[in-house]
Amino acid sequence: MKIFKTIYELQYWLATERLAGATIGFIPTMGALHDGHLTLVERANETCTRSVASIFVNPTQFNDPKDLERYPRMPEKDAELLAKVGCNAIFLPSVEEIYPLGHALKLRLNFGQLDKVMEGHFRPGHFEGMATVVKRLLDIVQPHQLFMGQKDFQQLTIVREMLRLLGSPVELVMCPTIREADGLAKSSRNMRLTPEMRGIAPVIYNTLMEAAEKVQYTPCPQVQAWAMRQLADAGLRPEYVDIVDGITLRPVLDYESTAFVVACVAAWAGEVRLIDNLVFREMPAV
Ligand code: AMP
Numbered sequence: 001m002k003i004f005k006t007i008y009e010l011q012y013w014l015a016t017e018r019l020a021g022a023t024i025g026f027i028p029t030m031g032a033l034h035d036g037h038l039t040l041v042e043r044a045n046e047t048c049t050r051s052v053a054s055i056f057v058n059p060t061q062f063n064d065p066k067d068l069e070r071y072p073r074m075p076e077k078d079a080e081l082l083a084k085v086g087c088n089a090i091f092l093p094s095v096e097e098i099y100p101l102g103h104a105l106k107l108r109l110n111f112g113q114l115d116k117v118m119e120g121h122f123r124p125g126h127f128e129g130m131a132t133v134v135k136r137l138l139d140i141v142q143p144h145q146l147f148m149g150q151k152d153f154q155q156l157t158i159v160r161e162m163l164r165l166l167g168s169p170v171e172l173v174m175c176p177t178i179r180e181a182d183g184l185a186k187s188s189r190n191m192r193l194t195p196e197m198r199g200i201a202p203v204i205y206n207t208l209m210e211a212a213e214k215v216q217y218t219p220c221p222q223v224q225a226w227a228m229r230q231l232a233d234a235g236l237r238p239e240y241v242d243i244v245d246g247i248t249l250r251p252v253l254d255y256e257s258t259a260f261v262v263a264c265v266a267a268w269a270g271e272v273r274l275i276d277n278l279v280f281r282e283m284p285a286v
Contacts, residue, residue: 002089003079007140010091014052014141023048026143027087028134031055032072032188036178038085040147043175045086048145053082054091054137056098060106060129067273072188091141098136107132109165111158117249118264119154119275122239130155131162138170146170151177151185153262153277157249177276179205185276196235197269203234207241208263208278215243215261215280220252227265237268246283259283 004010014024025044029037037053044051055078062068075092082090099105106128114120115127138146146163148156160172178186183205184198193201207230214223220243231238243252246260255261261280266273 001079001083001087004089004091005093005097007093007097010052010089010140013089017050022050023145024141024143025051025145025147026138026141027051027053027147028137029053029055030057030071030188031078032074032191033078033081034178034186034188034190036149036151036186038081039178040149040175041082041085041087043173044145044147047173048143050088051086052089052091052141052143053087054093054141056091056093056133056137058098058129058133059095060099060132061126062129063123063125070192072191091137098133105132105136107135107162109162111161114154114158114161114249117154117244118240118242119266122266127155127158131158134159135162135166138168143170145173147173147175149175149177150277150279151187152275153246153264154249157246183209185274187274189272189274192272194270197272200235201269201274203231203236204265204267204274204276205278207231208265208276211241211243211263212278212280215255215263220255227263231265231267239266239268239273241265243280246279 002013025048027040027044041051041053055075057071059068079090120127156174163170163172182202184202207227211223211227224241224243227241228238243263245252245258246262252258252261260283262277263280264277266275
């Protein structure tokens with residue numbers, strides 16, 4: 001497995017691989033890797049002949065400086081895990097490599113309400129930073145396919161819209177959320193949970209599962225209010241539980257006539273902010 005720290009070295013290797021006929025699968029991450037990330041690499045290796053994972057804790061997508069500071073960093077362990085699942089190359093750039101001084105790289109696209117609701121409301125500027133870094137990384141790597149997790153459903157929706165707005169040829173592949181045995185979605189942030197909060201956190205998934213039942217016979221706003229109470233009663237501090245149209249991210253008013261329904265949650269477990277989601281009704285095949 002190759003490890004590259006500069007764009008120049010990475011692109012030199014990519015160019016030779018492409019000339020030899022390789023197809024490139026790209027997996028952007030912020031490191032502190034777990035099985036969720038590793039399944040993205042495995043998925044990339046199924047359809048591409050070369051997989052490239054990036055590890056970059058992107059400062060521009062953190063609206064809270066403390067969160068950025070506390071974000072776990074363990075590149076050596078990450079490299080070991082990536083090698084085990086057959087990742088071909090890691091891109092480990094510095095902040096200066098991604099954001100060279102004097103370059104106006106901020107991406108400003110109009111995502112409509114997609115980046116205003118849910119995470120966009122509670123983390124102002126987060127999606128502008130996320131879209132900027134994903135665009136920058138895509139320009140550097142120029143992959144055939146981009147692999148991202150359903151775990152960050154709103155992020156994935158915005159990246160899909162970004163690729164459409166830019167007319168990008170890159171194919172976005174959505175990979176299912178990997179969970180712990182008790183249902184908690186795997187996340188790099190889970191390692192910061194106290195034992196008490198780790199015990200409580202699975203209530204998020206359990207509540208989503210119960211909400212999927214309730215929504216069959218109860219209006220969505222009532223189900224949302226019920227879910228917020230469930231999370232708060234268990235000892236979390238929920239920010240939102242929104243049942244939305246999976247394409248527009250608008251609130252679902254009429255469950256029966258909405259083709260693609262997703263429930264998205266953000267809640268604080270002590271000092272750690274967790275997000276999760278569950279698809280209530282699958283996107284119809286097009
Ligand atoms: P992150 O390092 O948290 O920015 O995540 C990098 C990629 O891994 C994103 O596409 C995430 O959606 C994906 N990811 C994170 N956690 C999971 C999970 N539990 N299951 C599947 N994919 C995940």
